Amino acid sequence: MRDRTTLDYVKPSAEERGRLREDFDFNDLNHDGRLTLGEFIRFMRSLDEDLTAEQCQIGFDEIDTNRDGVIEFEEFVAWSLGK
Ligand SMILES: [Ca+2]
Numbered sequence: 289m290r291d292r293t294t295l296d297y298v299k300p301s302a303e304e305r306g307r308l309r310e311d312f313d314f315n316d317l318n319h320d321g322r323l324t325l326g327e328f329i330r331f332m333r334s335l336d337e338d339l340t341a342e343q344c345q346i347g348f349d350e351i352d353t354n355r356d357g358v359i360e361f362e363e364f365v366a367w368s369l370g371k
């Protein structure tokens with residue numbers, strides 16, 4: 289039975305997940321399965337080199353929904369599908 293009181297992540301297709309996994313792994317420079325703020329800033333600046341550290345920090349905090357200071361793959365997926 290599904291628990292209807294919790295908000296499920298939108299379930300991506302296997303293909304979509306695979307693509308996001310590649311993006312995630314590409315940006316996970318030390319391959320520990322998590323994006324740190326430093327890794328995230330590099331990623332954001334590869335998209336827009338004019339972004340400030342503050343703007344990156346704000347984006348990082350939005351994605352890091354469980355507030356543990358790193359972006360896990362599931363958070364990355366949720367963000368990618370939700371934006
Ligand atoms: Ca990492």
Ligand SMILES: [Ca+2]
Nearest residue numbers: 352356358360
């Ligand atoms: Ca997190």
